Amino acid sequence: MADFNHTFKQALNGGVRRFFTPQNYRVTHHLEDVRSLEPLVAEYDLIILDRDCTLQPYHGRQRVADFEPILEKIAEKAAIVSNSDFEEFKRIGQLYGHLFPIHKLIGISEEPESTFLLNYQNGEISLWYYNPPQHMLHDATPEFLEGNQFKEGVTITHHYKKPDPLPLRAVRDLRIHRKKISPINPKILMVGDSYWTDIMAGNLAGFDTARVVPYMPASQPFVLRFLKTPLDSVAGYVMHRRE
Numbered sequence: 001m002a003d004f005n006h007t008f009k010q011a012l013n014g015g016v017r018r019f020f021t022p023q024n025y026r027v028t029h030h031l032e033d034v035r036s037l038e039p040l041v042a043e044y045d046l047i048i049l050d051r052d053c054t055l056q057p058y059h060g061r062q063r064v065a066d067f068e069p070i071l072e073k074i075a076e077k078a079a080i081v082s083n084s085d086f087e088e089f090k091r092i093g094q095l096y097g098h099l100f101p102i103h104k105l106i107g108i109s110e111e112p113e114s115t116f117l118l119n120y121q122n123g124e125i126s127l128w129y130y131n132p133p134q135h136m137l138h139d140a141t142p143e144f145l146e147g148n149q150f151k152e153g154v155t156i157t158h159h160y161k162k163p164d165p166l167p168l169r170a171v172r173d174l175r176i177h178r179k180k181i182s183p184i185n186p187k188i189l190m191v192g193d194s195y196w197t198d199i200m201a202g203n204l205a206g207f208d209t210a211r212v213v214p215y216m217p218a219s220q221p222f223v224l225r226f227l228k229t230p231l232d233s234v235a236g237y238v239m240h241r242r243e
């Protein structure tokens, strides 16, 4: 729960005005759940996924069996952008990392002015220095990581979280850097359940957006089911009508 409280605070710090900008709530595709991505797969070069309440329940410990076929289908084009802390990021990596990469954008103690993208894929964590204005990346793994852990003395000083569009842009730029997608007008889709994090981040990044109905079994935390998620949905509905 601390995770999403922190996300909320950071979102507020990022500027209240964007929460009152109807264009930031724009949804290109309204979906029942991730399985409805099927007819859209061919349209996009990169599909960035939210995890909690999109692919599985909040901080769930296993994948959802019903979603396996669509995950296999989009694996080549997909990535997850996580708003969670480093420990949770590693758990997500263990769950999904052999299907597609998991990402998290951070600042670290050694270079407080710089931005770094974590990449968890096939059991390996790498760290990429990221220069946003120049869309430039280089592999900083040997410098700061050893055996999937930060070297002694290296700590995470900042977590860049959705609705900040920077983590999404970093993922796009890493794909371009690795020549997985074209640098010229790649078609990118941000998929998630939350207007305030996923949909807003997608719009601020200039990508298409797909909103899924929050995947939320009855066992989910009270605050999430009866406060955060309904508020988020109502805000999305109201802002759509204003556009």
Ligand SMILES: [Mg+2]
Pocket (backbone or CB within 6 Å): 050, 051, 052, 053, 054, 192, 193, 194
């Ligand atoms: Mg979510």
